[in-house]
Amino acid sequence: MPTKKKRAPSHPGESLRMVLDDAGLSANRAALLMRIPSNRLTAILNGQRGITVETAMRLGRLFGTSTEMWVNLQTRYELEVAPLKVAS
Numbered sequence: 621m622p623t624k625k626k627r628a629p630s631h632p633g634e635s636l637r638m639v640l641d642d643a644g645l646s647a648n649r650a651a652l653l654m655r656i657p658s659n660r661l662t663a664i665l666n667g668q669r670g671i672t673v674e675t676a677m678r679l680g681r682l683f684g685t686s687t688e689m690w691v692n693l694q695t696r697y698e699l700e701v702a703p704l705k706v707a708s
Contacts, residue, residue: 629700631667632693639683640665654678670694 640650647665651658656678663669671679676690
């Protein structure tokens with residue numbers, strides 16, 4: 621029986637990029653609307669930074685979603701990559 625290959629964990633920045641695209645917003649415009657530095661949002665989009673609770677609250681306000689949705693995306697990602705880091 622062939623083994624299933626696990627896909628690489630998806631950083632929440634990938635989901636955020638899709639939401640921005642669907643909303644027709646650039647990262648800079650979204651950062652201005654959320655009143656955060658654009659480099660913070662860009663780092664999230666590039667997978668270099670996680671989504672903090674504060675940023676999750678701002679994303680929720682901007683897109684009409686819950687804070688928990690964004691926090692859960694970040695937590696799920698961290699739970700998926702933690703075993704990979706520990707095994708190294």
